[in-house]
Amino acid sequence: MTNLAIAANGLRKSYDDKVVLDGIDLAVPEGTVFALLGPNGAGKTTAVKILSTLITPDPGTGDIRIGGHDLATTPQSIRAAIGVTGQFSAVDGLITGTENMLLMADLHHLPRAEGRRTAAELLERFDLVEAANKPVSSYSGGMKRRLDIAMTLVGNPRIIFLDEPTTGLDPRSRHTMWAIIRELVADGVTVLLTTQYLEEADELADHIAVLNNGRIAAQGTAEQLKRIVPGGHVRLRFTDPAAYQRATDTLPHATTDDQALTLQIPNDGSQHQLRTLLDQLDTADIHADELTVHTPDLDDVFFALTSTDTSKETVR
Numbered sequence: 001m002t003n004l005a006i007a008a009n010g011l012r013k014s015y016d017d018k019v020v021l022d023g024i025d026l027a028v029p030e031g032t033v034f035a036l037l038g039p040n041g042a043g044k045t046t047a048v049k050i051l052s053t054l055i056t057p058d059p060g061t062g063d064i065r066i067g068g069h070d071l072a073t074t075p076q077s078i079r080a081a082i083g084v085t086g087q088f089s090a091v092d093g094l095i096t097g098t099e100n101m102l103l104m105a106d107l108h109h110l111p112r113a114e115g116r117r118t119a120a121e122l123l124e125r126f127d128l129v130e131a132a133n134k135p136v137s138s139y140s141g142g143m144k145r146r147l148d149i150a151m152t153l154v155g156n157p158r159i160i161f162l163d164e165p166t167t168g169l170d171p172r173s174r175h176t177m178w179a180i181i182r183e184l185v186a187d188g189v190t191v192l193l194t195t196q197y198l199e200e201a202d203e204l205a206d207h208i209a210v211l212n213n214g215r216i217a218a219q220g221t222a223e224q225l226k227r228i229v230p231g232g233h234v235r236l237r238f239t240d241p242a243a244y245q246r247a248t249d250t251l252p253h254a255t256t257d258d259q260a261l262t263l264q265i266p267n268d269g270s271q272h273q274l275r276t277l278l279d280q281l282d283t284a285d286i287h288a289d290e291l292t293v294h295t296p297d298l299d300d301v302f303f304a305l306t307s308t309d310t311s312k313e314t315v316r
């Protein structure tokens with residue numbers, strides 16, 4: 001059986017009468033990426049703060065084990081085993097990148113020479129050598145995030161929590177961050193990340209949990225999640241109203257838009273279903289100006305699951 005790096009049972013947290021986490025279960029195998037996905041205010045940061053020992057869960061929460069350590073009895077062992085970066089990062093803007101790194105090395109009680117060597121290696125690895133002696137307040141968003149991760153790695157953690165690691169980054173910096181995360185996982189590190197970006201979860205995560213209204217509305221691989229929503233279709237666009245009319249007569253199950261002269265036909269995008277549709281069009285001598293195939297993506301899943309109060313579905 002695979003060892004779990006993170007195991008949480010019945011995680012609960014309320015603020016006054018607002019229930020933020022209503023008993024959620026998480027199981028993250030070692031060396032994998034787990035994405036906690038949810039709209040603003042869903043409780044993602046709260047979950048990360050609890051799992052990284054920054055705040056305590058409510059009574060009634062079940063067992064939580066991080067890296068095999070019990071959160072209730074040995075939080076200090078957990079702190080030694082994990083790294084946390086994100087919205088509550090430890091980066092100090094007033095001092096330089098190198099100084100931030102050395103501060104971290106001190107916190108981990110590394111001997112001075114080793115601390116300097118580790119800091120230099122990590123600054124190099126994250127492409128921060130040129131900026132190393134400049135105050136962090138002059139860094140771009142992407143550079144700050146890279147420094148944040150570099151600081152986290154000083155202690156060589158095997159489990160890393162990344163709270164919205166790419167929020168606000170431009171596409172290039174986002175891709176750099178994804179490459180960094182993939183490298184960490186290739187080294188055997190376990191990553192739990194929160195994100196509002198479906199594309200990010202799709203790109204990186206082995207397992208995705210969608211958090212909504214304090215509960216996990218669905219979880220599974222990106223592929224499993226995509227299968228739980230309908231939404232695959234072929235879209236045909238016409239410029240000739242007569243051809244459009246012939247198509248609507250030929251395809252009675254299509255959703256039509258008379259203004260845009262488009263039809264949407266349910267279709268799973270498989271070779272078989274596509275061929276059947278194309279044969280129908282050929283037989284009726286219909287030629288669309290544009291044909292596009294839309295397979296459900298995580299956007300469809302996200303909107304389907306987070307738009308109602310009661311949706312609850314689990315894919316295993």
Ligand SMILES: Nc1ncnc2c1ncn2[C@@H]1O[C@H](COP(=O)(O)OP(=O)(O)OP(=O)(O)O)[C@@H](O)[C@H]1O
Binds near residue numbers: 041042044
């Ligand atoms: N210390 C606190 N006191 C009271 N309410 C809080 C506190 N911390 C969080 N909350 C509330 O808990 C809910 C969940 O917040 P949380 O920051 O975990 O959400 P999130 O999913 O991370 O959202 P975002 O994507 O906006 O960061 C919000 O409604 C928030 O207002």
